[in-house]
């Protein structure tokens with residue numbers, strides 16, 4: 025089955041899952057190139073995402089698009105989604121049980137795309153992968169997560185409130201080309217997992233500072 029068909033199947037499964045929380049909001053599954061080397065993962069849809077059914081199309085999304093272009097990339101190169109696929113009421117923070125409920129679907133989505141690089145936008149997306157992570161300390165750093173290089177970055181909505189964060193996000197996005205180019209070499213040099221490590225949650229050694 026092609027990745028496109030696998031994603032379509034996953035979308036149908038999610039749409040039919042009556043147990044998923046936040047059912048009063050629209051399902052915002054994700055969009056982009058199914059063969060993308062880079063996946064951008066945010067927190068949850070907001071007002072405009074809920075209206076359009078697409079991730080990152082509101083003010084934060086417009087800033088993200090601008091920074092992606094400044095970093096010499098295009099949004100369409102990537103696959104973009106969120107850890108929680110429906111908008112929490114009044115854009116409140118997602119609850120742990122909401123993140124948990126959507127987790128099996130995000131795991132499947134990541135397995136299908138099989139990206140070389142995962143960019144976690146903001147604290148909630150970062151903590152999904154690195155429960156002990158601190159965004160102010162870890163943004164821009166690179167970790168292994170399964171077979172992907174994981175880079176947490178500040179959420180673009182945070183940069184709308186604090187302009188000094190814009191350069192941090194841009195700096196991270198500018199690392200993408202070097203990371204994709206070096207990916208195979210880094211994977212070969214990577215320390216093997218030990219038996220008792222938990223690859224889905226364990227923070228792997230950082231590669232760069």
Ligand code: URA
Pocket residue numbers: 066067068069070073078079080081082084085106181
């Ligand atoms: N914020 C997010 O985290 N995701 C979106 O899709 C939009 C805003």
